[in-house]
Amino acid sequence: MTNIRIGRRAALAAxxxxxxxxxxxxxxxxxxxLATLTPLTGAGGxxxxxxxxxxxxxxxxxxxxxxxxxxxxxxVSEDDQTNPEAAVRAARKLIDVDKVAAIMGTxxxxxxxxxxxxxxxxxxxxxxxxxxxSITLLPHQxxxxxxxxxxxxxxxxxxxxxxxxxxxxxxxxxxxxxxxxSTFDILNQVLxxxxxxxxxxxxxxxxxxxxxxxxxxxRTSPDVILANGYTPDTVVLLKDLYRAGFKGKILxxxxxxxxxxxxxxxxxxxxxxxxxxAPASAEGSSAFEKAKAASGSANPDPYTCQVYDHIxxxxxxxxxxxxxxGEAIKExxxxxxxxxxxxxxxxxxxxxxxxxxxxxxxxxxxxxxxFDEKGDILDCKxxxxxxxxxxxxxxxxx
Amino acid sequence: MLSYILFIxxxxxxxxxxALSLNLIWGGVGMVNLGLAGFFAVGAxxxxxxxxxxxxxxxxxxxxxxxxxxxxxxVVTLSTTRLREDYLAIVTLGFAETVRLVASNEIWLTRGxxxxxxxxxxxxxxxxxxFNAVYFLIVVLALLVVFFVMRRIDRSPYGRxxxxxxxxxxxxQVAGKPVLRFKTEAFVLSAAIAGLAGALYGHFTSxxxxxxxxxxxxxxxFLAVASGxxxxxxxxxxxxxxxxxxxxxxxxxxxWIPGVTAVQRAALKELLIAVALIVVLRLKxxxxxxxxxxxAPRPS
Amino acid sequence: MIILQALVNGIVSGTLLAVPAxxxxxxxxxxxxxxxxxxxVATLGAFAGYLAYxxxxxxxxxxxxxxxxxxxxxxxxxxxAHLPLIKQGALPAAIASIATGIILENVVxxxxxxxxxxxxxPIARDVFLGDIRVSPQQLExxxxxxxxxxxxFAALAFTRIGKAMRASADNPELAALKGIRPERxxxxxSFVGMGLVGVGGMLLGLDSSIDPxxxxxxxxxxxxxxxxxxxGSVPGAVLGAFLIGxxxxxxxxxxxxxxxxxxxxxxxxxxxxxxxxxxxxxxAY
Numbered sequence: 006m007t008n009i010r011i012g013r014r015a016a017l018a019a020x021x022x023x024x025x026x027x028x029x030x031x032x033x034x035x036x037x038x039l040a041t042l043t044p045l046t047g048a049g050g051x052x053x054x055x056x057x058x059x060x061x062x063x064x065x066x067x068x069x070x071x072x073x074x075x076x077x078x079x080x081v082s083e084d085d086q087t088n089p090e091a092a093v094r095a096a097r098k099l100i101d102v103d104k105v106a107a108i109m110g111t112x113x114x115x116x117x118x119x120x121x122x123x124x125x126x127x128x129x130x131x132x133x134x135x136x137x138x139s140i141t142l143l144p145h146q147x148x149x150x151x152x153x154x155x156x157x158x159x160x161x162x163x164x165x166x167x168x169x170x171x172x173x174x175x176x177x178x179x180x181x182x183x184x185x186x187s188t189f190d191i192l193n194q195v196l197x198x199x200x201x202x203x204x205x206x207x208x209x210x211x212x213x214x215x216x217x218x219x220x221x222x223x224r225t226s227p228d229v230i231l232a233n234g235y236t237p238d239t240v241v242l243l244k245d246l247y248r249a250g251f252k253g254k255i256l257x258x259x260x261x262x263x264x265x266x267x268x269x270x271x272x273x274x275x276x277x278x279x280x281x282x283a284p285a286s287a288e289g290s291s292a293f294e295k296a297k298a299a300s301g302s303a304n305p306d307p308y309t310c311q312v313y314d315h316i317x318x319x320x321x322x323x324x325x326x327x328x329x330x331g332e333a334i335k336e337x338x339x340x341x342x343x344x345x346x347x348x349x350x351x352x353x354x355x356x357x358x359x360x361x362x363x364x365x366x367x368x369x370x371x372x373x374x375x376f377d378e379k380g381d382i383l384d385c386k387x388x389x390x391x392x393x394x395x396x397x398x399x400x401x402x403x
Numbered sequence: 404m405l406s407y408i409l410f411i412x413x414x415x416x417x418x419x420x421x422a423l424s425l426n427l428i429w430g431g432v433g434m435v436n437l438g439l440a441g442f443f444a445v446g447a448x449x450x451x452x453x454x455x456x457x458x459x460x461x462x463x464x465x466x467x468x469x470x471x472x473x474x475x476x477x478v479v480t481l482s483t484t485r486l487r488e489d490y491l492a493i494v495t496l497g498f499a500e501t502v503r504l505v506a507s508n509e510i511w512l513t514r515g516x517x518x519x520x521x522x523x524x525x526x527x528x529x530x531x532x533x534f535n536a537v538y539f540l541i542v543v544l545a546l547l548v549v550f551f552v553m554r555r556i557d558r559s560p561y562g563r564x565x566x567x568x569x570x571x572x573x574x575x576q577v578a579g580k581p582v583l584r585f586k587t588e589a590f591v592l593s594a595a596i597a598g599l600a601g602a603l604y605g606h607f608t609s610x611x612x613x614x615x616x617x618x619x620x621x622x623x624x625f626l627a628v629a630s631g632x633x634x635x636x637x638x639x640x641x642x643x644x645x646x647x648x649x650x651x652x653x654x655x656x657x658x659w660i661p662g663v664t665a666v667q668r669a670a671l672k673e674l675l676i677a678v679a680l681i682v683v684l685r686l687k688x689x690x691x692x693x694x695x696x697x698x699a700p701r702p703s
Numbered sequence: 704m705i706i707l708q709a710l711v712n713g714i715v716s717g718t719l720l721a722v723p724a725x726x727x728x729x730x731x732x733x734x735x736x737x738x739x740x741x742x743x744v745a746t747l748g749a750f751a752g753y754l755a756y757x758x759x760x761x762x763x764x765x766x767x768x769x770x771x772x773x774x775x776x777x778x779x780x781x782x783x784a785h786l787p788l789i790k791q792g793a794l795p796a797a798i799a800s801i802a803t804g805i806i807l808e809n810v811v812x813x814x815x816x817x818x819x820x821x822x823x824x825p826i827a828r829d830v831f832l833g834d835i836r837v838s839p840q841q842l843e844x845x846x847x848x849x850x851x852x853x854x855x856f857a858a859l860a861f862t863r864i865g866k867a868m869r870a871s872a873d874n875p876e877l878a879a880l881k882g883i884r885p886e887r888x889x890x891x892x893s894f895v896g897m898g899l900v901g902v903g904g905m906l907l908g909l910d911s912s913i914d915p916x917x918x919x920x921x922x923x924x925x926x927x928x929x930x931x932x933x934x935g936s937v938p939g940a941v942l943g944a945f946l947i948g949x950x951x952x953x954x955x956x957x958x959x960x961x962x963x964x965x966x967x968x969x970x971x972x973x974x975x976x977x978x979x980x981x982x983x984x985x986x987a988y
Contacts, residue, residue, distance in 0.1 A: 045665055045666045045817070046666075046669050046817070046915075047617075048916075050666070051819060053666075054666040054817060057665045081658075084668075086669075087614065089518070089610065089611075093608055094651065095654070097407050101405075101407030102407050114516070115517075115612035119612065122609055139520070143520065183515065185516075186510060206959060208955075209964070212960060213716070213907050213908075213910070213921065214910060214911065216712040216952075217712050217713075220708050220709070220712075220836070221956065236819060237819040237912055237914060240821060241910075247826060248827070248838050250828050269819055269820060271821055271823045272826050274826075275826050482972055483975070486979055488794060489736065489793055489934060490930060492737055492794075494975070497923060497968030500923055501969075504962055507961070508961050622802070625798050625801070667813050670812040674809040677805040678802070681799050684788055685784070685787060688791055
């Protein structure tokens with residue numbers, strides 16, 4: 006560190022000027038910097054842009070309401086290219102040049118694993134939507150939270166749901182991802198216990214047709230198929246399942262089976278009766294509605310909901326800490342959501358409450374957002390929906 | 404800011420190694436390798452596995468990366484050196500994709516799409532925040548060693564023979580040069596350097612995953628060699644840093660374009676880099692540092 | 704039985720793959736460099752056809768639009784970026800074409816974003832021919848592809864310009880002596896070749912979905928098909944496409960589809976080791 010000597014009189018003058026200038030100007034002069042690092046190109050491209058948009062509109066709302074601690078929020082958006090090599094360079098720039106206090110929205114597990122060491126070494130807070138179980142086991146010293154349920158929680162619930170549909174033979178079709186193996190392992194445990202046989206295959210998510218894969222699955226005459234890919238490949242898979250005349254039940258994650266998928270398939274019969282599920286808050290939670298508005302989408306996917314939660318949580322943590330550093334966010338993030346205080350569904354209301362000296366308990370769009378010490382979400386509820394005549398209808402929240 | 408620049412300079416150095424590797428065969432023998440990312444991956448995985456699963460020392464990891472890259476190069480060339488350059492381009496592209504598929508799917512060996520994390524860095528714990536600076540020096544050292552070896556080759560009779568093959572393989576053959584052997588040797592050496600670059604990368608960032616080794620990185624290196632000047636090691640090096648500067652400064656540049664969404668900004672950034680490659684190829688085909696062909700020694 | 708079904712599936716996808724493979728190999732035959740921008744051009748064609756279909760054009764009309772847009776864009780890039788470099792050799796041109804592919808991908812991304820889109824086309828259940836399941840729509844798409852191939856072959860075999868193209872591909876010097884203007888042949892090859900690639904992108908997108916990476920996904924299969932048959936050979940590309948299509952579907956049964964992209968690579972390695980000029984050699988026709 007170099008010390009620069011400033012004349013005593015100059016320093017005093019600067020201090021007086023700072024005090025005398027109106028709050029707005031001070032807020033302009035010293036904004037709080039935060040960042041989203043989402044996939045805008047590459048395989049995650051269908052998801053990242055809406056995620057970045059949702060976070061940006063929350064920041065806009067908060068700035069309109071006067072910012073946090075009297076300071077304006079500046080949200081920098083970088084592209085991780087769904088590629089850890091590019092993501093590491095982008096994160097370095099965010100940390101060292103923009104000096105952001107938190108990075109939000111990393112999507113691919115490989116990107117999160119690559120970026121995480123940079124974050125904990127520089128004491129920058131990281132919020133991720135990646136699903137790989139290994140992520141929260143990294144030595145992140147508390148500088149990481151994950152809003153996506155880990156596969157143990159998520160897949161166990163999926164298995165229970167498959168059993169509740171009365172399945173006797175289930176089949177999983179999934180591309181190669183960090184949670185492919187754990188999905189198989191967990192389903193192979195949960196399903197046989199409920200009297201349901203389970204088989205599976207891994208497919209290439211770049212193929213333009215899945216006819217042979219569908220033939221292979223249907224040879225085992227399953228009554229339930231778990232379509233466990235992302236939107237682009239699941240569209241093709243569902244069309245090919247329909248063509249093959251599959252009459253059983255189909256279910257998948259809401260990040261792939263969503264309104265975009267329904268629009269793209271274009272023909273309601275093809276997706277009629279398909280189930281999806283997503284982590285969710287208790288029934289009647291209003292945050293999901295807020296996330297709809299923020300993302301400008303009638304049916305925001307779970308990643309968008311999660312980023313909506315990231316930014317709200319981070320802003321309220323900064324307010325509780327009265328400091329905008331990664332360290333402060335780390336110490337206070339759980340206070341914004343697990344304090345037993347007033348239940349809020351957005352940062353603007355939460356910030357008012359905190360400024361008034363109260364406690365807040367954030368109930369988010371993707372769930373209650375309560376975290377264990379590893380940064381994983383504690384048990385959460387899931388929203389199960391079914392497509393009827395091209396629309397998603399709620400089956401249950403449990 | 405300083406640590407950012409140091410970081411980018413280190414990654415730039417690793418790109419520099421890749422550029423030297425490509426320059427050896429493209430500039431040297433006129434062969435093409437669109438599978439550079441694949442050899443980069445082979446080295447990265449070899450070293451990462453040896454030092455994490457095998458608990459071997461890091462230096463041994465670097466050595467094994469050189470060997471693994473070279474062996475992969477040998478395997479690819481054995482069936483392809485007889486092919487014309489356009490076939491080689493497509494075969495090497497397929498090789499890189501196959502490497503990525505193996506890394507994604509052979510979970511027992513590579514931990515699949517999870518990737519390998521916790522790759523040790525040399526004296527990382529003891530150095531603390533100075534690690535980046537020390538690692539930068541290590542990369543510079545590796546770069547210098549490879550650079551001088553390359554320049555040595557470039558100026559030796561061997562280098563002249565390689566260039567003769569590039570200009571006209573038939574004439575070289577008639578002149579008694581073992582063209583096939585020379586081509587294979589150059590390709591293997593080039594692949595070994597790419598492997599070393601991969602190892603240096605893995606031990607720097609402490610994590611590797613299949614998604615890192617997409618074809619885009621090969622495109623960046625081609626841009627580096629083309630803009631720096633094919634056929635001259637110094638050109639490759641200069642080109643690598645030019646590309647790194649372009650990649651990173653375009654981040655700041657596109658931030659100032661008003662009225663575009665985040666996706667459009669990202670698209671513009673990639674567009675800009677692609678346009679740069681074409682402009683360089685069209686306007687300055689010999690690069691910033693054009694090739695200097697030293698005259699052959701006169702028979703005395 | 705499942706093997707027979709996989710072979711049928713492979714023939715269907717091979718037919719679709721054959722269209723852009725013909726385009727790629729025809730361009731190679733005349734221009735003598737592998738044009739990597741086919742990935743971007745296929746995407747562009749798919750989106751052009753999507754727009755045309757969206758404003759109410761029939762399937763045939765949309766295919767014409769896809770052909771024209773892709774042909775014009777491909778030709779423009781050939782003239783502006785690739786062909787001026789060919790003097791320095793095939794490699795600089797090939798490398799420039801990688802960059803133009805990236806440009807086209809990102810132009811589509813600028814205009815349409817990343818969200819995948821689907822043609823608003825009715826989806827019908829499959830019908831059974833004996834024990835083999837076929838999709839009437841895929842048969843229709845396959846029919847269009849076959850018709851297109853027939854047109855290409857007829858044009859090459861019977862029209863003056865087609866014969867001139869073949870002559871020029873087989874022996875440019877001799878063709879020039881006979882008064883065939885090489886630039887005109889090059890222009891035609893660019894336009895028609897890229898047009899076919901664009902149509903191929905649309906045909907492959909019809910039954911799946913399209914996004915800026917559509918062309919990139921089929922790139923390796925396309926190359927594998929063209930190389931397998933012999934770069935520059937139009938019948939070779941057709942044969943290669945069928946073989947790659949079938950090999951990819953059969954591989955699903957053996958190693959699982961996660962290794963699909965490697966199948967093409969292994970196939971070309973084996974074939975090139977035995978026959979360095981591909982299965983049918985390099986004669987254009």
